[in-house]
Amino acid sequence: MNLNDFLAESVFFGIVLSLAAYKIGFEIQRKYKKVFLNPLLISIVIIISFLLVTGVSYETFQKGASRLSYFLTPVTVCLAVPLYKQLQVLKENVAAILISIFLGCLSHAGILIGITAAFGMDKQLLFSLMPKSITTAIALGVSDELGGIAGITVIGVMVAGISGAVVGPVLLKLFRIRDPIAQGLALGSSAHAIGTSKAVELGEVQAAMSSLAIVVTGIMTVVIVPWVAGLL
Amino acid sequence: MNYIFQLALILGVSFVGELLNAVLPFPIPASVYGLILLFLLLCSKIVKLEQVEQVAGFMISVMPIFFIEPTVGIMNSYGLVKGKIAALFIAAFLSFAAVLAVTGLTAQAIMKFKNKEKGREHESE
Numbered sequence: 001m002n003l004n005d006f007l008a009e010s011v012f013f014g015i016v017l018s019l020a021a022y023k024i025g026f027e028i029q030r031k032y033k034k035v036f037l038n039p040l041l042i043s044i045v046i047i048i049s050f051l052l053v054t055g056v057s058y059e060t061f062q063k064g065a066s067r068l069s070y071f072l073t074p075v076t077v078c079l080a081v082p083l084y085k086q087l088q089v090l091k092e093n094v095a096a097i098l099i100s101i102f103l104g105c106l107s108h109a110g111i112l113i114g115i116t117a118a119f120g121m122d123k124q125l126l127f128s129l130m131p132k133s134i135t136t137a138i139a140l141g142v143s144d145e146l147g148g149i150a151g152i153t154v155i156g157v158m159v160a161g162i163s164g165a166v167v168g169p170v171l172l173k174l175f176r177i178r179d180p181i182a183q184g185l186a187l188g189s190s191a192h193a194i195g196t197s198k199a200v201e202l203g204e205v206q207a208a209m210s211s212l213a214i215v216v217t218g219i220m221t222v223v224i225v226p227w228v229a230g231l232l
Numbered sequence: 233m234n235y236i237f238q239l240a241l242i243l244g245v246s247f248v249g250e251l252l253n254a255v256l257p258f259p260i261p262a263s264v265y266g267l268i269l270l271f272l273l274l275c276s277k278i279v280k281l282e283q284v285e286q287v288a289g290f291m292i293s294v295m296p297i298f299f300i301e302p303t304v305g306i307m308n309s310y311g312l313v314k315g316k317i318a319a320l321f322i323a324a325f326l327s328f329a330a331v332l333a334v335t336g337l338t339a340q341a342i343m344k345f346k347n348k349e350k351g352r353e354h355e356s357e
Contacts (some may be wrong), residue, residue, distance in 0.1 A: 018300045040296040044303050051307070065301035071291065073246045074239075074299050076263030078288035080270035080321055084281065093338075096342040105337030111330045112323060119319040124312070133331050136299045141261025151306025152313065154299055154318065159324035164260050164332070171329060179335035179343045187334030193295075219264060226259040232332050 007060050014064025021046040027061060035165040035194070036176045041158055076137040079215050082090075086212040093181060097216060102184070104189045105220050108133055109228045123232065130225045132156030135192045138218035146229055156194070164191020184209025189217040240289035241279065247268045 007013045049171035051061055053165050083090075090097065102188040109130060131139035134155045143153040144231030177183055180203055187195035188203075188210030201211035249266030256265075273279040306313070314318065 001324060002266070014301070019296065022297050022300060036302055040299060040303070043300055044306075045263040047300070047304050051304075058304065061304065062301060065304070067296055069301045072302075073249065073261075073263040074242050075291045075295050076261075077242055077245050077249065077266035077270050077299055078284070078291045080267045081281070081284060081288040082273060082292070083267075083271055084274040087275070093343075096339045096346070100335045102338035104274045104331040104337050107334040108327050108331045108341055111327045115319075115323040115326060119316070121316055121319060121323075121353045125316065125320070129320070129327070132324060132329060136263060137295065140299070141263050144335070145261060149306070149312065150302040151304070151309055153270055154303040155306065156320070156324045160328040163325055163328045164247065168332065171332050172336065175333045175337060177333075181343055182336045182339035185339045186332045189335045190331035195351060200294060219268070222260050222264050223293075 003054065004056055005059055008063060011064055011067075014061045014066070016064075017061065018065045018068055018115070022049075036162050038162060040159060042153075048075055069223065072137055072140060076135075076141070079135070079137070079218070082211055083215040086208055089150070089208050090212055093209075096181060097185060097212065100185055101217050102224075104186075105133075105217065105224045106132050110223060113228075113232070125152065126232075128152035128228060129156045130229065131194075133190050133192065133223055134218040134221050135214050138222065140224055142222055143220075144149060145226060146217050146218055148170060159192075161191045161194030164195030168195055168198050169202070180205040181209050185213045186188075187211025224227060235287055238284050242270075242287060242291075243286055245273070 005183060021043035022039055024046060025037075028042055046059065047069065050056075051058060092213055105108045108110040112126060112129055116129070124147065127146040128143055129152065130148070131142035132159070133152055134142070136154055137160050139153050139157050140150055142148075143150055163217030164187055172178075172186060177186055183202055184199050184206035187199040187206070191198075192214050196207065196214060199206040245266045246262070248269060249262040249264075252269075253262035254263040255258065268277070270284070274281065274284075
């Protein structure tokens, strides 16, 4: 019996490899505190290297690991809780939140269509990137509905998040976005949870607005993106 | 026991989300139906915050581990991405910057307008 056959039968192999790799990523980030040392990113690199070196196939890994992704739907459902906790803030600024995020989502789709056309990328790549400014949980669902590639969507989501944390504050200054509510909405709608971690450093209003923007942008993207994709 | 009931409630809402995704003709993921449903249940006080809060908080705090498996799947799409990696990163970065600028500037303009209106109200009082 070779290694691949044994591991393919194992229930726990994929889960243990996932969690162990994530733990390593988590510790590395805690030690060096750099945004680009994202635990998810590190764990992906570890797992892919492990599979390539040992010759164990992705399917073998997936068999156990996919049990973890069963929780993708429930964890997305859980995002209703932080949204509900921000209900008061949402009500007080409903116009600013909805209009600005709506225009943000439209410009995101428009820019991506332009850039992917300029680079001669095919539609599947475009559809994989279209949900990328929202939280991964919702982005994966949208990507799946459009027929995008999950892996590319997640990479896109991470590029957005890490960009938000690294250059977000610089861009806010460059575009002269000084209003605290506008700063929070800008970070949350463009860089989801990782951007929100930066918004927390800017202040309380920014943090509340940014975490609210994550969910509102997610829901708005669910509605806008398939509609835009249908026009293509 | 409390945690199990919280989890059961969240899974129950997820299940209804799946059902809506199967029955309704819109391209909305099951998870987003569930999110909206749970939000409405909380707003209408049918479900109380403390009936889901702890398990929801825990799940959100460990969320990235649920993304590992689908992301590793990029291994199998490497052929499709090969030679386009730089373009992908540029597209991802520029579209990020566009959202930040458009959302931020629009919100700022609306807030300025709102504050002016408020100022006028105070003057007339």
